[in-house]
Amino acid sequence: MLRTERLCAGYAGGIVLHEVSLEVAAGTVQAVVGRNGAGKTTLVHAVAGLVRPSGGRIEIGGTQVAGRQPHRIARAGVGLVPQGRRVFSRLTVAEHLALAAAPWRAATPGGEGWTVARILELLPRLAVRLRHRGDQLSGGEQQMLAIARALLGQPRVLLLDEPCEGLAPELAARIRDLVGALARTGLTVLLVEQQLPHAIAVADRIAVLEYGRVVYDRPADEARADPGALAAMLSVAAVAEPPAPRPVPGLWAGSGQLTRPLSTGMSDDADRHP
């Protein structure tokens, strides 16, 4: 469903991703782990169109989308839950949901699709916060809202950039459960994580990014069988020498359908601390 082939991307200062190739099957969770600065967020942004690739391919369901503008990639079926949530601070929860409900996909034939009612059934905590603004929500509520916002765009591929960051352990576990449940509906998930335990808990496959290169990409079962090896590898990656920077060539510009009920427990006992 999601495939990157020799993907190169970066910013004005130089290339961050070096020929990253990943293949994520429909209905699976591909975790990408790595330390700060490894290129995880750049990878997510490149797939979402927020960073223009300088080389390589990005395919969504066989369609090449690399270089397209973010709104076109969103309409091609990519939803983004960004790092830091980035909910709209002055919009209420209800307004977020109304804005995110993708009118261009409302008439998509087949399947139920995500509706506001289904979202509120899945994440009932949001139902009691409908009149509150984004900046009045706790971190966990903001994360739920960011996920809800992405799902209402009827994505086939969901990009999650450190969704457990800054959350209490119990809530982080529930977010992980939700990610797993979403994948079981057929949604393809690319999960970027800095914390290895979060990735191991939910992923079908795990890749390690080291200085913008994929240095490990195996089924998660292997990591679960010997998590110490992967942790040691990440530790080794931390002290490895980074590759010499290269100039960036060219110019730089700045749905899965639910097939069975979800049960996530993401209810009204979410953390309440802004």
Add this chain to the structure above:
Amino acid sequence: MAVDIPIDPYVVPALDGVAYGLLVFVAAAGLVLCFGVAGILNLAHGTLYAIGGYTAAALLDGGWPSLLLALAVGVIAATAAGALVAGLLTRVAARTHLTQALLTFGLALVGGSLLVRAFGPDDQPVRVPAALDGSVVVAGHRYAAYRLVFIVVAALLAGLLHLAVRRTRAGMLVRAAVDDAEMVAVLGVSPTWIRVGVLAAAGALAGAAGVLGAPIIGPGPDTADVVLLLSLVVVVLGGLGSMTGTLLAALAVGQIQTLGVALAPSAAPFLLFAAMAAVLAVRARGLAATRRTT
């Protein structure tokens, strides 16, 4: 020692200030939206007002139908001009404000020249509907009926704009884009359409202000410059993307330009900019002090 200032002589200037301020609000609101939502510094904004003003001068004949016709034509023409500016900005939208300013300043020069060529180099007289061409008594003073009605109409327009921003999907998009335009794009909304929509809406507001406000800031060779300057002052004072701040700033500008000048005539030439400098020195982000649209 208390200074005893008689209030009575300042009733009319204060009312004029409200009318002037509301006119500046309707004219400047579009510029605030352009800057706050689309990140576009549109120096041709005053020309959009002038299009409305000249339309009023050309079509108003003292009757109500001509006022409605002028309003329709002025709004449509200014909306189209706003959309045209958005189209011409497509290639430079992502560049610096200096690039945008240069392009839109050029468009303002071209637009101003075309209007002068079409209507002549003199200020144009505007005929208000005969029923409003007289005066009414307000607090013992005679006051122009048209201006009084204009205050009501402009207040209604301000209210409608507030409702549109607060209650409609387009308004939600505007507020979301002020907050995080990148996330709006990630939701599948084209930034190009947001830019075109906002500039067209800005044109509509400026066009409406131009027609209705022609008896107050009349059409002439300097009209576009005056309106642009006042709008920029309002942007600076009110803060970006804040309709509440814009309204407060516009009303303040109105009072400074009328009541302030009446109170301190010798300071008239620099009173507005002195006030702007004072606000900037105290609250650099403007009167609203937060980056929001309310």
